[in-house]
Structures are given as structure tokens and as C-alpha cells.
Amino acid sequence: MRIPLEGDVAAKIEAKLAKFSRGWAKLELDPLRRATSFKVLVLCEMLGGRTKAAEAVELADNTLDNYRHGKKDPTFAKLELMAEKAGIAARYLGGEWSFEDDAIRISLAAPVTSSGFVAPPGLMDNPSQPYVHGYDEIRPSTTAAATAIENYWARLGLDPDTVTTLLAEGDSMLPTIADQSPVFVDTGDRDLADGGIYALRIDNRLIIRRVQRLVGGGLQLLADNNAAYPPQELGETASAELEVIGRVRSTAIAC
Incomplete structure (x- = not known):
């Protein structure tokens, strides 16, 4: 999808991108947050600038500025409202946005449901359900969307x-989990179960591995891409000291 922009709007977006991209690089934003900040920046200019955009969606000026700088993620409802005011359907928020030739190009990286949610390729423990990635707060604005989210959490049995x-x-976890994919981790489930996939901190590194308990104590940490990553064995003492972040319960294609 290509959205042509008026000359002055395109020029303002280009100038803002030159300014904000330096800040994004300095903050070392992860790809998801940077993509969200880019969308907020574009929508702001399409709505007439930060002040007018803040008024249109009833946000404080500094809050919207935090969204543009990548210091905080907007709620899905606010981002959806900004898109609506700018004349962009909410289903395109899950796509990959770029700015080129005085236009915004949007390509959807994954199937989108009628509720506007990106559909993941599959869950670790349950059948596929609609899912919205890592905003600080999720408040779907429609009854159908709210029901989808509630059903999703209920099926996973998560708080x-x-x-x-x-x-x-x-x-390392291909084909189960792709590089740069967002994953949901249940930090309330840290009891290592055979065959479960967990986020772990080991040697000051955060890794995701499948866990296998060994007879007599100890663990094996298994990568699903086992041809390239051999099993890592931990003795009983090292296993006891392993920091478990939580159990991975779902994954999705990065938006």
C-alpha cells in the first residue's frame, strides 16, 4: 500500500526523521519500539504536527513526544485513534512502514484478522489465537477486540x-522462534518443566532454550536449531544458580 503525501507534509516528515533517527540510534531502541516511534512520528505530521495531534487524540504534549522519541510505547487504542484521524485503517498498524518518494509505504508482514490483530504462526502450548505485540498497555477499543484478547489470555491460563x-x-530456536520475533514470557512460571521453552539468563546473557532435566540432577539447554547449536549441559550446582526469567508461551512474526 502506498500513501502519497502533500509536499509540505513529506518535507516535514523527512526533516523529523533526520532528527529523531539520531535519538533512536543513541537510545539503541529495539526494532519493535523504533517501528512504533516511526509510525507515531508519521501520524503526528499527517495530523498537522505534535500539538494538533495531541489535541486530536486527547494526549498531553510531552506524552506524545515520549512516544516519538521511543521512551514509551502508546496504547493500541491511542495509536488506532491517531491512524483513524489520519485516514489510515487500523489493520495497517501491524505492517512495516517506510518513507520514500514523498509517500508512506505499508506492507503487512503477517495475516491480519478482522479485529485488526496480527495472527502468529503458532503458540508454544496452545492453538493459534489473535495477538497484539508489546505495547505498555493494551486496551482494545472494540468489543470484538477485547473479547479476542480475553480469550487469548484465558486459553493460555495467564495472568x-x-x-x-x-x-x-x-x-538458535529456528524454526520454532524466528530472529527478531516478539515472544510472550510468563514470568509467573519459573518451574522448569521437561520440554518447556524458557527465557534464561546465563553468563550475563539472555537466551531462550528448551529445557531437558537430567537423571541425577542437572539440566540440558537445547536449541531447536540443534544442527548449529549443540546442547549445553549444566551440573546440579550450576542449574540451581540459573536465573529463570519465565516460560515462553507464544511467538509471533515481528511487525
């Missing part, structure tokens, strides 16, 4: 307060 979103890095 939303214990769920965190991490970004997978590397190819």
Missing part, C-alpha cells in the same frame, strides 16, 4: 500482570 514481551535474537 496479564505476569506477562512480559521480549525480542528473540539469532537463529
Whole structure:
């Protein structure tokens, strides 16, 4: 999809991108947050600038500025409202946005449901359900969307307060988890179960591995891409000292 922009709007977006991209690089934003900040920046200019955009969606000026700088993620409802005011359907928020030739190009990286949610390729423990990636707060604005989210959490048996979103890095868990895919981690489930996939901190590194308990104590940490990553064995003492962040319960294609 290509959205042509008026000359002055395109020029303002180009100038803002030159300014804000330096800040994004300095903050070392992860790809998801940077993509969200880019969308907020574009929508702001399409709505006439930060002040007018803040008024249009009833946000404080500094709050919207934090969204543009990538210091905080907007709620889905606010981002959806900004898109609506700018004349962009909410279903395109899950796509990949770029700015080129005085236009915004949007390509959807994954199937989108009628509720506007990106559909993941599959869950670790349950059948696929609609899912919206890592905003600080999720408040779907429609009854259908709210029901989809409630059903999703219910099927996983999760407490939303214990769920965190991490970004997978590397190819060690292919084909189960792709590089740069967001994953939902249940921080309330840290009891290592055979065959479960967990986010772990080991040697000051955050990794995602499948866990296998060994007879007599100890663990094996298994990468699903086992051809490239051999099993890592931990003795009983090292296993006891392993920091478990939580159990990975779902994954999705990065938006």
C-alpha cells in the first residue's frame, strides 16, 4: 500500500526523521519500539504536527513526544485513534512502514484478522489465537477486540500482570522462534518443566532454550536449531544458580 503525501507534509516528515533517527540510534531502541516511534512520528505530521495531534487524540504534549522519541510505547487504542484521524485503517498498524518518494509505504508482514490483530504462526502450548505485540498497555477499543484478547489470555491460563514481551535474537530456536520475533514470557512460571521453552539468563546473557532435566540432577539447554547449536549441559550446582526469567508461551512474526 502506498500513501502519497502533500509536499509540505513529506518535507516535514523527512526533516523529523533526520532528527529523531539520531535519538533512536543513541537510545539503541529495539526494532519493535523504533517501528512504533516511526509510525507515531508519521501520524503526528499527517495530523498537522505534535500539538494538533495531541489535541486530536486527547494526549498531553510531552506524552506524545515520549512516544516519538521511543521512551514509551502508546496504547493500541491511542495509536488506532491517531491512524483513524489520519485516514489510515487500523489493520495497517501491524505492517512495516517506510518513507520514500514523498509517500508512506505499508506492507503487512503477517495475516491480519478482522479485529485488526496480527495472527502468529503458532503458540508454544496452545492453538493459534489473535495477538497484539508489546505495547505498555493494551486496551482494545472494540468489543470484538477485547473479547479476542480475553480469550487469548484465558486459553493460555495467564495472568496479564505476569506477562512480559521480549525480542528473540539469532537463529538458535529456528524454526520454532524466528530472529527478531516478539515472544510472550510468563514470568509467573519459573518451574522448569521437561520440554518447556524458557527465557534464561546465563553468563550475563539472555537466551531462550528448551529445557531437558537430567537423571541425577542437572539440566540440558537445547536449541531447536540443534544442527548449529549443540546442547549445553549444566551440573546440579550450576542449574540451581540459573536465573529463570519465565516460560515462553507464544511467538509471533515481528511487525
